[in-house]
Amino acid sequence: MAGIYIHIPFCKQACYYCDFHFSTSLKKKDELIQCLVKELQLRKNELQNDTIETIYFGGGTPSLLNRVELELLVNTVYENYPVIINPEITLEANPDDLSNDIIIELSDSPINRLSIGIQSFFERDLKLMNRAHNKNEAKACLSAATQYFNNISIDLIYGIPGLSNEEWITNIETALSFNVPHISCYALTVEPKTALETFIKKGIIDNVDDDLAQEQFHILVDKLETSGFVNYELSNFGKPHFFSKNNSSYWLGKSYLGIGPSAHSFDGDQRSWNVSNNTKYIKSIQKNKLPSEIEILTATDKFNEYVMTGLRTIWGVSLKKVENDFGTNYKKYLLQQSEIYIKEQLLYIDDDKLLTTKKGKFLSDGIASNLFKINLV
Numbered sequence: 001m002a003g004i005y006i007h008i009p010f011c012k013q014a015c016y017y018c019d020f021h022f023s024t025s026l027k028k029k030d031e032l033i034q035c036l037v038k039e040l041q042l043r044k045n046e047l048q049n050d051t052i053e054t055i056y057f058g059g060g061t062p063s064l065l066n067r068v069e070l071e072l073l074v075n076t077v078y079e080n081y082p083v084i085i086n087p088e089i090t091l092e093a094n095p096d097d098l099s100n101d102i103i104i105e106l107s108d109s110p111i112n113r114l115s116i117g118i119q120s121f122f123e124r125d126l127k128l129m130n131r132a133h134n135k136n137e138a139k140a141c142l143s144a145a146t147q148y149f150n151n152i153s154i155d156l157i158y159g160i161p162g163l164s165n166e167e168w169i170t171n172i173e174t175a176l177s178f179n180v181p182h183i184s185c186y187a188l189t190v191e192p193k194t195a196l197e198t199f200i201k202k203g204i205i206d207n208v209d210d211d212l213a214q215e216q217f218h219i220l221v222d223k224l225e226t227s228g229f230v231n232y233e234l235s236n237f238g239k240p241h242f243f244s245k246n247n248s249s250y251w252l253g254k255s256y257l258g259i260g261p262s263a264h265s266f267d268g269d270q271r272s273w274n275v276s277n278n279t280k281y282i283k284s285i286q287k288n289k290l291p292s293e294i295e296i297l298t299a300t301d302k303f304n305e306y307v308m309t310g311l312r313t314i315w316g317v318s319l320k321k322v323e324n325d326f327g328t329n330y331k332k333y334l335l336q337q338s339e340i341y342i343k344e345q346l347l348y349i350d351d352d353k354l355l356t357t358k359k360g361k362f363l364s365d366g367i368a369s370n371l372f373k374i375n376l377v
């Protein structure tokens with residue numbers, strides 16, 4: 001089984017914290033959509049032995065596409081790839097694009113899952129991050145969306161400068177009041193060269209407080225677990241049967257094809273990525289040339305990646321798999337390096353699995369990087 005990710009590289013305005021690839025000029029939108037269709041056709045033999053189980057429109061802001069454009073892309077997938085019956089087809093959407101009429105139209109399209117970028121229900125936070133929507137739009141779109149879709153995910157951000165723990169609890173409770181089955185929550189991070197970084201450097205916005213973010217993460221886990229959600233990946237919480245199939249396939253090491261500027265692909269042995277520039281992407285695809293670079297993964301790369309993704313999830317790192325796929329030396333190394341974290345109760349071993357404890361989960365990326373293998377032993 002495999003997934004297809006389609007990157008829609010346009011946004012109405014730039015959120016201050018964002019370092020994804022997008023353009024705020026929509027001039028090339030039609031041309032770019034034609035190129036996405038063409039890239040899907042050009043790469044139809046890449047996932048030879050796999051059947052597609054998920055299609056994911058990410059961005060950028062995919063909800064800037066209308067139903068006809070989305071259907072054109074989904075139909076192109078069906079025409080060129082084997083697809084399972086009833087695949088998960090997700091549209092990332094922003095609240096200001098989801099009017100009642102658009103939601104009704106989308107509910108009658110192949111899209112069967114919405115991932116809505118709410119981020120916060122507080123006006124102050126939305127302005128601080130330069131989101132295009134306001135709190136009323138956030139609530140109105142959720143009221144409408146939950147009437148027409150049962151598979152909805154909400155994105156929220158914690159650790160925003162000025163967001164108190166009480167306000168964070170209000171955000172979580174407001175999200176829960178809409179009865180959605182999936183919530184993704186991210187700590188606000190200051191990425192290089194973003195407007196947020198500049199504002200913090202100039203003292204216009206306070207810096208993010210890592211300790212507060214960690215506190216808010218623990219509040220989140222407690223609240224959502226009490227409400228029946230499973231924290232199946234560091235940033236993702238789902239009710240049973242509503243874990244994101246698309247995201248889970250990344251963490252379980254399945255293959256995926258990334259279509260569009262900046263999109264990444266993975267086939268188990270190599271990773272490739274398209275150029276992060278709309279004009280260059282269009283020019284190249286129009287000449288039937290894939291604008292991508294390829295990296296062949298070494299055993300060490302694969303091991304490191306498995307440890308990193310495994311520790312973020314409830315599936316953990318299987319010691320048997322490490323031994324089978326990478327050899328006894330890797331398993332020994334992993335157990336040796338883990339010892340200190342097991343003593344500190346940040347990691348534990350359950351049967352065959354190395355997992356993060358509740359206390360260790362927020363720190364899983366840092367812990368994983370200390371378990372990485374640099375050279376073969």
Ligand code: SF4
Pocket residue numbers: 010011013014015018019020022059060061094117
């Ligand atoms: S809408 Fe999403 S992709 Fe676009 S700027 Fe904001 S965070 Fe980035």
